[in-house]
Amino acid sequence: MSGGCRCTRKLTLAMSGCVIILVIALTVGLCVGLGGDDEVKREDTPKFTIDHEANTFLLDGEPFQYVSGSFHYFRALPDAWRSRLQTMRASGLNALDTYIEWSLHNPHDGVYNWEGIADVVKFLEMAQEEGFYIVLRPGPYICAERDNGGLPHWLFTKYPNIKVRTNDSNYLAEVEKWYDILMPRIQHLFIGNGGKIIMVQVENEYGAFDACDHDYLNWLRDETEKHVSGNALLFTVDIPNERMSCGKIENVFATTDFGIDRIHEIDEIWKMLRNLQPTGPLVNSEFYPGWLTHWQEENQRRDGQVVADALKTILSYNASVNLYMFFGGTNFGFTAGANWNLDGGIGYAADVTSYDYDAVMDEAGGVTSKYELVKKAIGELWTLPEITLTPAKRLSYGKVELTPSLQLLSSEGRAALSKGVPVESEKPKTFEELDQYSGLVLYETTLPDMDLDPALLKVEQINDRAQVFVDQELVGTLSREANIYALPLSKGWGSTLQLLVENQGRVNYDLLNDTKGIFGDVSLQLHNGGYLTLENWKSTSFPLEEAAVASWLKQRTNKELDSLITRQRILRNGPILYSGTVKVDEIGDTYLNMAGWGKGVAYVNGFNLGRYWPVAGPQVTLYVPNELLKVGDNSIAILEYQRANKTTSGTDLPAVQFDAVAQLDGQSGDVKK
Ligand SMILES: *[C@@H]1O[C@H](CO)[C@@H](O)[C@H](O)[C@H]1NC(C)=O
Numbered sequence: 201m202s203g204g205c206r207c208t209r210k211l212t213l214a215m216s217g218c219v220i221i222l223v224i225a226l227t228v229g230l231c232v233g234l235g236g237d238d239e240v241k242r243e244d245t246p247k248f249t250i251d252h253e254a255n256t257f258l259l260d261g262e263p264f265q266y267v268s269g270s271f272h273y274f275r276a277l278p279d280a281w282r283s284r285l286q287t288m289r290a291s292g293l294n295a296l297d298t299y300i301e302w303s304l305h306n307p308h309d310g311v312y313n314w315e316g317i318a319d320v321v322k323f324l325e326m327a328q329e330e331g332f333y334i335v336l337r338p339g340p341y342i343c344a345e346r347d348n349g350g351l352p353h354w355l356f357t358k359y360p361n362i363k364v365r366t367n368d369s370n371y372l373a374e375v376e377k378w379y380d381i382l383m384p385r386i387q388h389l390f391i392g393n394g395g396k397i398i399m400v401q402v403e404n405e406y407g408a409f410d411a412c413d414h415d416y417l418n419w420l421r422d423e424t425e426k427h428v429s430g431n432a433l434l435f436t437v438d439i440p441n442e443r444m445s446c447g448k449i450e451n452v453f454a455t456t457d458f459g460i461d462r463i464h465e466i467d468e469i470w471k472m473l474r475n476l477q478p479t480g481p482l483v484n485s486e487f488y489p490g491w492l493t494h495w496q497e498e499n500q501r502r503d504g505q506v507v508a509d510a511l512k513t514i515l516s517y518n519a520s521v522n523l524y525m526f527f528g529g530t531n532f533g534f535t536a537g538a539n540w541n542l543d544g545g546i547g548y549a550a551d552v553t554s555y556d557y558d559a560v561m562d563e564a565g566g567v568t569s570k571y572e573l574v575k576k577a578i579g580e581l582w583t584l585p586e587i588t589l590t591p592a593k594r595l596s597y598g599k600v601e602l603t604p605s606l607q608l609l610s611s612e613g614r615a616a617l618s619k620g621v622p623v624e625s626e627k628p629k630t631f632e633e634l635d636q637y638s639g640l641v642l643y644e645t646t647l648p649d650m651d652l653d654p655a656l657l658k659v660e661q662i663n664d665r666a667q668v669f670v671d672q673e674l675v676g677t678l679s680r681e682a683n684i685y686a687l688p689l690s691k692g693w694g695s696t697l698q699l700l701v702e703n704q705g706r707v708n709y710d711l712l713n714d715t716k717g718i719f720g721d722v723s724l725q726l727h728n729g730g731y732l733t734l735e736n737w738k739s740t741s742f743p744l745e746e747a748a749v750a751s752w753l754k755q756r757t758n759k760e761l762d763s764l765i766t767r768q769r770i771l772r773n774g775p776i777l778y779s780g781t782v783k784v785d786e787i788g789d790t791y792l793n794m795a796g797w798g799k800g801v802a803y804v805n806g807f808n809l810g811r812y813w814p815v816a817g818p819q820v821t822l823y824v825p826n827e828l829l830k831v832g833d834n835s836i837a838i839l840e841y842q843r844a845n846k847t848t849s850g851t852d853l854p855a856v857q858f859d860a861v862a863q864l865d866g867q868s869g870d871v872k873k
Pocket residue numbers: 367369415
């Protein structure tokens with residue numbers, strides 16, 4: 201292989217190395233056979249280990265260094281995996297880093313998914329074929345800016361008070377069950393079993409988590425090792441700060457993570473790591489060439505030259521390094537997470553759909569000027585492989601008019617897109633109680649006779665956003681992001697109160713019980729200064745899963761909607777599903793430009809591209825992978841919650857546009873080169 205750092209194969213194991221290998225073997229389990237093709241074999245020597253004297257990894261007894269890139273299979277379509285991997289390999293990377301997302305593979309209790317985008321074994325095998333070693337990060341908590349940090353929502357359905365990432369026996373039992381199903385599928389890929397997985401992570405940035413529960417960490421180490429059996433190296437990753445020791449696990453190799461903003465303190469960072477672990481190779485497991493972006497903030501950009509220079513600095517310490525993200529991709533569907541209480545004290549902030557991340561490659565897998573600079577830096581370390589890339593074309597398909605086709609809150613809309621009969625209960629049911637991953641839940645109750653005009657409606661907590669209707673007329677919006685939990689209602693507006701609550705993404709970091717729906721009391725102000733708690737609720741699930749939208753599109757009658765509804769610019773009677781067709785002559789990557797629309801979710805050929813919210817920004821376009829398109833007619837469905845792209849005067853239909861360039865930096869922002 202041309203990765204550079206593996207030299208000739210002569211096995212000269214230093215005695216100290218052996219001792220350390222033995223120590224590791226004793227603590228993490230048995231040393232097992234190598235099963236390689238080498239002429240020199242040592243039955244008791246792991247293929248991949250650590251030389252604590254030379255402070256380096258050893259691969260087959262030879263010093264080894266890696267420069268890896270993160271690419272999460274669940275953020276690109278399977279038909280795009282190989283070209284992304286080849287583009288990464290062409291930059292000189294010799295290793296690939298990926299998380300495994302529990303919630304993708306185990307969407308409901310007892311239900312497993314290993315097909316298509318969830319075919320992680322196929323992905324890992326493909327990475328091996330493309331010449332990568334693999335750094336595997338199975339979590340089970342992964343953060344990753346994904347809904348709930350990758351933990352399945354149904355953990356809260358099954359155990360409402362579960363304390364995830366701790367010694368909670370319910371959590372441990374579920375993790376054990378999950379690893380018993382996952383690990384046998386990937387075992388053959390561990391380096392000791394003839395595959396290319398050199399390292400397996402235990403937990404993820406655990407030091408940053410308040411619990412600091414070492415019983416749990418030790419248990420998870422043993423549980424992971426039960427499956428790895430010395431056939432790959434266990435490791436941890438922790439943010440370099442005073443909480444680092446909360447993430448350190450005895451007998452597990454420790455690494456750290458930092459980006460360009462902390463490169464000036466690299467010596468202090470290595471010192472922190474050395475305090476935790478005096479010897480062994482230095483590893484930055486998450487070197488950030490970009491950063492994540494939330495809605496309603498500026499798109500995060502990082503300068504390519506600064507990134508390349510920082511990479512060279514890290515490599516000058518002989519460190520191994522993973523670029524997080526090398527290729528970011530997309531949070532398709534409802535998979536984007538959220539953050540909580542970030543620096544600056546803001547509360548809840550949802551992550552955008554794009555995970556472009558200003559990574560080394562762009563969201564569509566294309567090379568950028570940052571890519572060329574990073575490639576050059578890696579080229580100073582070892583010889584780059586010769587790989588010819590054939591990037592997909594990026595095409596504009598122009599303007600497409602959309603027809604208002606279905607009103608979500610009408611009886612037809614409920615029949616088509618809700619999960620069935622509403623659940624009746626004294627208090628509103630949470631998404632988790634309804635075993636609902638995402639989408640919307642409609643909460644309805646009868647308003648009492650009001651003795652004030654207006655009277656304040658108060659909700660203790662909404663996760664995360666509610667459109668409020670009385671008799672299906674919009675009266676306002678409540679929002680966790682904006683900390684708005686009350687609005688006035690006028691006497692005589694009607695008798696049915698309706699709150700349509702959107703899950704904007706479960707928090708992925710630190711706060712890990714971010715269940716969704718309405719919490720605490722919903723109450724109405726009284727003349728005597730008190731509040732009346734509203735009870736007897738009907739909760740209706742709208743999971744907005746692809747199959748439901750696709751099947752409605754297929755079976756629908758072309759019945760026209762009421763012309764009053766059709767002419768609406770502000771959707772005063774609830775979300776509307778708009779549908780249309782884009783004609784494609786030549787297939788390419790494209791971007792669905794949502795300028796002029798409000799907030800919602802978009803489907804192309806039945807595939808959920810993700811949430812859009814151009815009025816908030818900064819993301820304006822949704823990436824449409826070429827793999828979704830076919831020559832001829834392609835269907836578009838837009839479920840808009842708030843506002844149609846329409847002029848006040850015009851009688852024309854609202855429209856979207858398919859552009860050849862992404863717009864991630866706001867309506868007037870720069871376009872990424
Ligand atoms: C962790 O759980 C085990 C088994 O339930 C128990 O023996 C142990 O005391 C627990 N440790 C802590 C810190 O709760």
